Amino acid sequence: MRDTSAQSAAYRRETSEKVALLKHAPPEGFLRKYVFSLDHKVIGKQYLDLALAAVVTGMVLSWLMRFHLAFPNAAVPGLGKLAPNAAAGGIMTPELYLSLMTMHGTLMVFFVLTTAPFAGFGNFVLPIQVGAEDMAFPRFNMMSFWVTFLAFMVLIAAFFVPEGPPLSGWTAYAPLSALGKDAGPGQGTGQTLWAVSIALFCVGQLLGALNFIATTLDLRTKGMTLSRMPFSTWAWFITSVIGLIAFSVLLPACVLLLLDRLAGTSFFIPAGLVVSDKLQPHAGGSPLLWQHLFWFFGHPEVYIAILPGFGIISHILPVFARKPLLGPKVFLACLIAIAFLSYTVWGHHMFLSGMNPLSATLFSVPTLIITIPATIVTLLWIGTLYGARLRFTTAACSVLDSYRCS
Amino acid sequence: MGKLFAVIVAVITVISATIFMTRIWWLPTDISVLGVGIDRQMSETMISAGVLFVVSQLVLALFVWQYGDRGDGRPIKIFPGGAAPMVLFATILVGAEIVVLSLVGTKVWAGIFLSAPDPKALRIDVQAEQFAFYFRYPGRDGKFGTLHPDLIDDGNNNFFGLDPANDTTARDDIVSASLAIPVNQPILLTLHAKDVGHAFYVPELRIQQDFVPGLVIPLHFTATKVVKKEIVCTQLCGLGHYNMRAYMEVMPENQFVQWMEDQAAQQ
Amino acid sequence: MIYLTHTPKNGVPMQTKLVSSLALLAVATSAIGALGRPAATAGTISGHVTYTGTPPKMRPIDMAKEPSCAKQHSTPVMTESVVTGPANALGNVVVYISAGAQSSAPPKEAVRYDQKGCEYIPHVAVLQVGQPMGIYNDDQTSHNIHPLAKVNPEWNKSQPPGSPPIKATYDKPEFIAVKCNVHPWMHGTFAVLTTDHHALSAQDGTFSLEGLPPGKYTVTAWHERFGTQTQEVTVGGGKAATADFVFKALPY
Numbered sequence: 001m002r003d004t005s006a007q008s009a010a011y012r013r014e015t016s017e018k019v020a021l022l023k024h025a026p027p028e029g030f031l032r033k034y035v036f037s038l039d040h041k042v043i044g045k046q047y048l049d050l051a052l053a054a055v056v057t058g059m060v061l062s063w064l065m066r067f068h069l070a071f072p073n074a075a076v077p078g079l080g081k082l083a084p085n086a087a088a089g090g091i092m093t094p095e096l097y098l099s100l101m102t103m104h105g106t107l108m109v110f111f112v113l114t115t116a117p118f119a120g121f122g123n124f125v126l127p128i129q130v131g132a133e134d135m136a137f138p139r140f141n142m143m144s145f146w147v148t149f150l151a152f153m154v155l156i157a158a159f160f161v162p163e164g165p166p167l168s169g170w171t172a173y174a175p176l177s178a179l180g181k182d183a184g185p186g187q188g189t190g191q192t193l194w195a196v197s198i199a200l201f202c203v204g205q206l207l208g209a210l211n212f213i214a215t216t217l218d219l220r221t222k223g224m225t226l227s228r229m230p231f232s233t234w235a236w237f238i239t240s241v242i243g244l245i246a247f248s249v250l251l252p253a254c255v256l257l258l259l260d261r262l263a264g265t266s267f268f269i270p271a272g273l274v275v276s277d278k279l280q281p282h283a284g285g286s287p288l289l290w291q292h293l294f295w296f297f298g299h300p301e302v303y304i305a306i307l308p309g310f311g312i313i314s315h316i317l318p319v320f321a322r323k324p325l326l327g328p329k330v331f332l333a334c335l336i337a338i339a340f341l342s343y344t345v346w347g348h349h350m351f352l353s354g355m356n357p358l359s360a361t362l363f364s365v366p367t368l369i370i371t372i373p374a375t376i377v378t379l380l381w382i383g384t385l386y387g388a389r390l391r392f393t394t395a396a397c398s399v400l401d402s403y404r405c406s
Numbered sequence: 407m408g409k410l411f412a413v414i415v416a417v418i419t420v421i422s423a424t425i426f427m428t429r430i431w432w433l434p435t436d437i438s439v440l441g442v443g444i445d446r447q448m449s450e451t452m453i454s455a456g457v458l459f460v461v462s463q464l465v466l467a468l469f470v471w472q473y474g475d476r477g478d479g480r481p482i483k484i485f486p487g488g489a490a491p492m493v494l495f496a497t498i499l500v501g502a503e504i505v506v507l508s509l510v511g512t513k514v515w516a517g518i519f520l521s522a523p524d525p526k527a528l529r530i531d532v533q534a535e536q537f538a539f540y541f542r543y544p545g546r547d548g549k550f551g552t553l554h555p556d557l558i559d560d561g562n563n564n565f566f567g568l569d570p571a572n573d574t575t576a577r578d579d580i581v582s583a584s585l586a587i588p589v590n591q592p593i594l595l596t597l598h599a600k601d602v603g604h605a606f607y608v609p610e611l612r613i614q615q616d617f618v619p620g621l622v623i624p625l626h627f628t629a630t631k632v633v634k635k636e637i638v639c640t641q642l643c644g645l646g647h648y649n650m651r652a653y654m655e656v657m658p659e660n661q662f663v664q665w666m667e668d669q670a671a672q673q
Numbered sequence: 674m675i676y677l678t679h680t681p682k683n684g685v686p687m688q689t690k691l692v693s694s695l696a697l698l699a700v701a702t703s704a705i706g707a708l709g710r711p712a713a714t715a716g717t718i719s720g721h722v723t724y725t726g727t728p729p730k731m732r733p734i735d736m737a738k739e740p741s742c743a744k745q746h747s748t749p750v751m752t753e754s755v756v757t758g759p760a761n762a763l764g765n766v767v768v769y770i771s772a773g774a775q776s777s778a779p780p781k782e783a784v785r786y787d788q789k790g791c792e793y794i795p796h797v798a799v800l801q802v803g804q805p806m807g808i809y810n811d812d813q814t815s816h817n818i819h820p821l822a823k824v825n826p827e828w829n830k831s832q833p834p835g836s837p838p839i840k841a842t843y844d845k846p847e848f849i850a851v852k853c854n855v856h857p858w859m860h861g862t863f864a865v866l867t868t869d870h871h872a873l874s875a876q877d878g879t880f881s882l883e884g885l886p887p888g889k890y891t892v893t894a895w896h897e898r899f900g901t902q903t904q905e906v907t908v909g910g911g912k913a914a915t916a917d918f919v920f921k922a923l924p925y
Contacts, residue, residue, distance in 0.1 A: 073835050085830065088839070093831035094815055094855075095645040169642050175619055176602040176644060183602060184536075184644040184854070185829050270620025272555045274567075275536070275601040276829075277821060277852060279556055287603055287618055321473075323482045327489025352605070354618035357519035361512050368504040375458075375500050379492035382462065385469040387483025392407035392474065403466055404415050538738050538857050560852070561754040561860030562898075563732045571924065583735035645817060645831060646855035653737055672733060 009222070036146075038138035043145050044124030047115050050149060054111035057156075061104040068092045086164050086185075095185045098167035102186075103158070105170030106194065110201055111152055114301065117308035118243070119148070119208050122236040126212065129233045131221025136214035144207035151200035158193040166191035171298070174268030174290035178260040182275040192261055195254045202251035205243055212240035231325065234332055235311020238339045239304050245343070246300035253293035260285070291353055295346040303342045307335065310377065313399045317381065320396035321388035326380045334373035334380075341370040378406045408474035412467040419463040426452060434610050437631040437656070441612035443514035450510065454503045518613060523626035524592035530585065532597050533566055534604035534617040537646030539637060540565040543580040545670065551576020558600070580669045585654040588662040589632050597623045605641035608654055616641050629656045716908035718892060719881035720916040722768070722874040723761045724899070728922035731755065734858045741813040742791035742856075753796040754860060754898055755922070762878030763920055765797050766896045767848075767864045769871035770882060771903065773890035777869050779803035783840075786861075788816045788832070793851065793861035797897070799871050800863065802846055808832070808839040817854040820863055822847060829854070848895060862897055894918040
């Protein structure tokens with residue numbers, strides 16, 4: 001797949017010259033260097049720091065949940081002072097447990113699993129791997145981090161509203177999430193803040209995905225054709241394409257949810273619901289619509305989380321095995337097949353949701369088919385080990401353990 | 407280091423496979439007519455995936471053991487055939503497994519969810535609300551009264567919003583907090599939700615179905631043993647979701663008839 | 674004046690006996706007072722609350738979903754939204770002075786609201802604006818108290834077993850429906866009044882308001898299902914005034 005035509009070479013030179021003109025001057029001052037930086041390496045590190053803060057918060061929440069599961073009626077030391085309403089006397093109320101679960105899930109899936117492998121490592125490594133000076137749109141890049149950071153702060157703010165954080169799970173099924181505070185404690189302002197946070201997060205990730213795609217397609221250095229790109233670059237590129245479509249669906253879903261909660265619309269709420277003895281003034285909506293929109297995002301989301309990992313471990317192991325990956329073109333074809341098929345399987349999160357049971361059959365088939373490229377990928381990794389001379393460094397052991405878990 | 411890793415992988419594989427094969431923690435006893443199909447599908451899936459799991463993990467362990475660098479400078483080898491055997495193996499073997507599981511599974515699924523219920527099935531209306539299930543039997547006239555959400559009055563046992571004053575079909579409806587059913591008879595439940603999404607799950611019957619507000623969803627089954635089992639809600643519905651359950655009592659026919667008479671007297 | 678706000682569910686409440694003796698005392702005292710001194714002693718309004726028509730039956734509550742509560746009751750608990758007694762008596766009616774009495778500071782003594790055996794005890798808790806209330810969970814399961822206030826702020830709190838009591842006060846008069854979100858059959862009322870002259874009719878329909886200086890009063894009776902009724906009553910020196918209320922009951 002070597003691209004040697006003079007025309008495209010000229011195009012590439014011209015593009016990188018254009019980017020050179022747009023390039024930012026070296027930053028001066030602490031804020032420009034470390035806070036509002038346009039440099040992809042700083043932004044990558046900022047994303048990783050954000051993911052670290054999110055993972056530590058999520059971990060503390062999980063400790064509280066585990067403590068409650070182990071000792072259901074015991075008082076958690078200090079919790080009574082921290083949450084006098086939700087845990088009077090330190091004893092965890094059911095709504096506090098569910099909000100911990102919701103916030104733990106949201107923090108971990110969105111702010112750790114999506115930011116760290118994709119935006120964190122990708123921002124740092126991808127431009128270096130393709131030989132570009134920076135990402136294609138450095139200002140978009142900075143904006144995407146700060147919008148994600150704002151989303152994180154809005155989510156954390158949900159802990160501090162009087163009624164507490166939402167309790168509808170990270171999947172926020174309607175109508176529980178759409179009805180407002182009648183549906184339960186935490187479903188007032190807390191749920192609204194959740195929806196705002198996720199909508200902002202989508203905006204940040206869309207900006208990031210655009211950046212990755214533009215950088216990968218336009219800013220490869222001379223001589224790096226697509227087929228010569230490292231596997232991790234490919235993985236980030238494919239992840240960006242998945243993310244562009246998936247987050248484009250979650251963003252309007254969150255907007256519709258906010259409209260239902262704040263503007264009295266009924267996208268997700270049917271007529272005749274009686275919640276807490278109050279007849280709800282909505283009509284005409286469908287709870288299944290939320291599920292479809294959410295899982296159309298939600299399934300590709302899990303591939304967004306894992307594909308950068310596939311790319312990274314396919315990149316690392318050949319170094320320590322001292323031989324190239326078995327079947328590189330097959331590997332790439334499988335990644336693309338997985339990405340494509342990930343859009344056809346969302347209904348497997350909804351088998352019993354009340355949609356036509358025939359559709360369960362229709363969704364089962366691609367769900368099973370997607371195992372074929374995934375199996376091929378795993379077998380290619382194991383096949384790479386055949387005849388190798390493995391050096392067991394920490395990196396190599398980590399990668400081998402990923403093979404085991406795959 | 408590599409050898410240690412290989413040993414650990416092999417040990418984990420053997421232990422986890424053993425746990426499944428010996429069925430230490432397995433499904434509860436099946437008490438439904440169609441449950442046997444579900445159990446067979448489960449076993450077949452576990453076996454086919456389990457075999458591939460064990461084989462691939464042991465091969466991984468073997469390769470890691472075998473191909474660590476021993477400092478002897480031996481030549482690096484490529485897997486014979488390159489990527490082609492992997493593609494073929496995955497496509498053919500996994501493909502075959504997929505085809506078989508799909509065909510058998512579709513039949514089982516259709517039997518439960520896509521088949522028409524027995525026309526003589528006992529109809530029971532189920533309402534899920536935050537945070538309890540209530541069950542309604544049609545009573546002597548065999549008809550269900552109309553539901554009026556604005557008349558719902560939980561403090562006075564009018565959970566469904568019936569209007570006995572103006573609706574004659576509602577007067578003999580029997581409302582109960584437990585699901586009593588006769589054994590070995592087809593049952594047709596119609597599920598509707600009062601407020602948010604809930605679900606109906608009886609593990610022993612091998613059926614589960616979400617309640618969707620705005621929809622009335624039919625669910626049919628036949629219970630084959632006289633037991634009392636728990637119905638749990640498996641769709642997060644708010645703070646009381648953990649405590650949302652009802653009891654299903656499968657009774658011999660004559661006991662069920664007596665139970666209906668007792669309930670009718672109490673309405 | 675001594676009066677009890679907690680009415681035991683069965684039997685003649687103590688307050689009726691106390692009230693009768695106090696009424697006699699009041700009559701005697703005011704008789705002496707009429708001889709020349711101004712009648713400064715307090716009077717009583719007592720009466721009966723009854724219904725006409727057919728009320729809904731008190732039905733047994735099925736607590737099957739909460740076995741820890743179900744086993745606390747050897748016979749099922751009956752629904753309490755309409756409590757009827759012999760001779761068409763109507764219980765749980767809040768009777769209070771809505772006009773004519775001097776306002777007084779809210780008592781410091783907290784009203785106790787218990788959740789026991791998955792029931793609210795008392796079914797109707799009468800308290801004054803600004804009076805503290807303590808809500809206790811005596812069961813092995815979590816309860817969730819949700820007073821559905823419309824004028825006062827609405828709140829919704831869970832109370833797992835072993836939690837400290839919830840303290841609540843209300844600043845505006847209102848009849849607030851209370852429900853437990855976890856157990857749908859649990860319903861009660863907070864009757865927040867501005868006056869400290871109030872009583873709850875017993876199952877036999879009797880009530881008594883004491884400690885009233887002579888004057889003209891408006892007595893209001895409220896039932897959670899059958900509405901509100903008012904009467905004008907004059908308490909004179911020496912006579913025990915009566916006010917009877919008849920509510921129109923509907924079967925459903």
